[in-house]
Amino acid sequence: MALTAIAGKKATDQKAIPLADQRKAEYIFVEAQSQKMKGNYDAFYDLLTHAHEIDPTNTAISYYLGMCLLRMNNTTKERCERGLALMKEHFEAQPEDLYETTFYSDANMQLGHPDEALRALKLLNEHNPNRLELQMRLAEAYSQTGAYDQSNATYDSIATLFGDDIHITAGKLTNYHHMNDTSSAINEVRRMLSKAPTSADYNISMSNVFRTFGYMDSALYYLDRAQEYAPDNGFIYLLRADYYNQAGDSAKYEQQIYNALTAEQLDVESKVEVLLGYIRQRLALEDTTQRIDSLFTVLIQQHPHEASIHQLYSEYLYAKHDVKGAIDQLGYSLDVNPTDASGWRNMVILNMMDDNYPAAIKASEKALEYNPDNLDLYGYVAGCYHQMKEYAKAIETYDKILSLTDSTDLERQSELITGMGDTYSEMQDTARAIECYERALKLNPLNSGALNNYAYYLAQRAQDLDRAERMAALAVKEDPDNANFIDTYAWVFFAKKQYSMALLYIKSAVEHDQDNHLLEHYGDILWFNDEHDAAIEQWTKALELEPDNELLQRKVKDKTYYEK
Numbered sequence: 001m002a003l004t005a006i007a008g009k010k011a012t013d014q015k016a017i018p019l020a021d022q023r024k025a026e027y028i029f030v031e032a033q034s035q036k037m038k039g040n041y042d043a044f045y046d047l048l049t050h051a052h053e054i055d056p057t058n059t060a061i062s063y064y065l066g067m068c069l070l071r072m073n074n075t076t077k078e079r080c081e082r083g084l085a086l087m088k089e090h091f092e093a094q095p096e097d098l099y100e101t102t103f104y105s106d107a108n109m110q111l112g113h114p115d116e117a118l119r120a121l122k123l124l125n126e127h128n129p130n131r132l133e134l135q136m137r138l139a140e141a142y143s144q145t146g147a148y149d150q151s152n153a154t155y156d157s158i159a160t161l162f163g164d165d166i167h168i169t170a171g172k173l174t175n176y177h178h179m180n181d182t183s184s185a186i187n188e189v190r191r192m193l194s195k196a197p198t199s200a201d202y203n204i205s206m207s208n209v210f211r212t213f214g215y216m217d218s219a220l221y222y223l224d225r226a227q228e229y230a231p232d233n234g235f236i237y238l239l240r241a242d243y244y245n246q247a248g249d250s251a252k253y254e255q256q257i258y259n260a261l262t263a264e265q266l267d268v269e270s271k272v273e274v275l276l277g278y279i280r281q282r283l284a285l286e287d288t289t290q291r292i293d294s295l296f297t298v299l300i301q302q303h304p305h306e307a308s309i310h311q312l313y314s315e316y317l318y319a320k321h322d323v324k325g326a327i328d329q330l331g332y333s334l335d336v337n338p339t340d341a342s343g344w345r346n347m348v349i350l351n352m353m354d355d356n357y358p359a360a361i362k363a364s365e366k367a368l369e370y371n372p373d374n375l376d377l378y379g380y381v382a383g384c385y386h387q388m389k390e391y392a393k394a395i396e397t398y399d400k401i402l403s404l405t406d407s408t409d410l411e412r413q414s415e416l417i418t419g420m421g422d423t424y425s426e427m428q429d430t431a432r433a434i435e436c437y438e439r440a441l442k443l444n445p446l447n448s449g450a451l452n453n454y455a456y457y458l459a460q461r462a463q464d465l466d467r468a469e470r471m472a473a474l475a476v477k478e479d480p481d482n483a484n485f486i487d488t489y490a491w492v493f494f495a496k497k498q499y500s501m502a503l504l505y506i507k508s509a510v511e512h513d514q515d516n517h518l519l520e521h522y523g524d525i526l527w528f529n530d531e532h533d534a535a536i537e538q539w540t541k542a543l544e545l546e547p548d549n550e551l552l553q554r555k556v557k558d559k560t561y562y563e564k
Contacts, residue, residue: 425457
């Protein structure tokens with residue numbers, strides 16, 4: 001790199017910089033490259049900037065500083081233009097440099113300077129004649145700027161020098177498509193097809209051309225020929241499926257999907273992509289019939305040990321709200337690939353959704369073997385113990401997470417201490433619950449979870465209700481669509497016996513969600529607004545969601561419950 005720096009010196013300006021400074025800049029440039037190799041990109045940029053300040057005539061330094069400006073996160077238009085100007089200095093001095101000029105051309109094309117991009121590629125080709133990759137770039141650049149005739153002429157020149165192939169044809173077809181030149185596109189493919197009429201690839205290309213220009217019957221004819229010449233090519237089934245899908249023939253489309261998934265020549269990754277696309281389409285149509293399950297059955301019979309298939313099946317079953325089925329399929333996937341950390345994490349979440357907290361903890365322990373520093377996993381464990389009413393273990397787990405948490409991460413600390421407060425609340429340990437909520441809010445006054453849970457805790461006990469109202473209002477402001485937060489706000493007004501305000505907010509809460517907890521509160525608030533029949537209706541709905549709830553049973557059956 002030091003040699004590159006020396007080679008990049010502007011001869012006209014070389015005397016303006018003392019030799020000692022030139023060498024110092026070159027040394028710093030070498031060190032900058034060393035820092036880049038180590039992944040220290042901030043140091044790379046700082047050293048380049050310093051080297052450029054010492055010797056602004058060294059075009060290699062200017063070039064790499066310009067690259068840095070282009071690649072910065074959240075870079076500005078002005079910074080990009082300055083970066084291009086710095087890179088241009090080196091391009092003008094040494095246009096023959098393959099890597100530097102290629103990147104300079106690409107950057108100009110991306111930043112809206114196509115003429116400069118073309119100029120750079122032309123000069124590079126002049127200095128590096130007979131390089132196939134450069135001429136292909138030039139042809140593509142002509143196409144990107146709308147110079148389709150020049151692009152095609154360049155492709156023809158490439159074919160003369162290096163021989164014809166499908167990539168050249170593809171490039172020319174793209175140009176003809178932009179030019180809306182149907183006849184030239186068809187003639188181009190026919191020319192290639194005449195050289196190898198039994199080539200499946202060329203017949204596929206011919207089909208694609210006809211489809212592009214709307215000649216669907218001809219497109220199908222060449223697809224049929226391609227399949228005739230390559231009957232085991234699973235990719236052709238995909239093309240035929242896409243064809244029938246576009247034509248609106250659902251029966252033939254599904255037959256081709258089935259053929260693709262059972263084709264031995266089609267790789268597993270492609271099959272998963274096919275099935276994924278098909279699933280998305282059917283779910284968009286709200287189709288949850290047996291047909292997708294049947295396709296999964298076929299695919300699993302073919303590839304029983306492919307984790308990706310079981311994982312996709314698990315995701316599909318979850319989308320159908322079949323949590324237990326999703327757990328089973330994810331289990332098969334993890335049996336095949338036990339080091340899949342994200343898979344274990346999903347297994348934790350699925351088991352929690354299924355209320356199988358011991359299984360969730362077991363999956364968490366397995367996940368932690370592969371992610372020992374993942375604090376979220378420990379958080380799931382704490383939540384599971386809380387749900388299992390093993391409060392001491394929950395508190396112990398929260399303490400462990402806190403000991404592993406970065407001391408500067410106040411938000412996470414605040415969330416964890418909120419969880420501890422919720423646990424102490426369930427343990428009826430009032431003093432510790434309040435202490436935790438106060439600590440959580442001291443660490444993060446805008447912790448919406450702490451604000452909400454503390455407000456609800458106070459409302460349940462009819463304590464400090466004015467403060468509870470302020471905290472609940474702030475929580476709703478932080479997350480205005482959170483049904484639980486709106487419910488808490490309503491419940492604070494209920495505790496303050498401001499029943500009309502409570503009714504206003506509980507109605508808003510149930511518009512966002514209708515779980516049994518919210519519906520029960522809705523019934524309570526309706527009752528105290530003298531809407532007794534409506535209250536019983538909401539309690540009944542809540543009881544349907546939680547039939548074993550004895551309190552709800554009493555409210556529904558005993559119409560004088562709140563009068564006692």
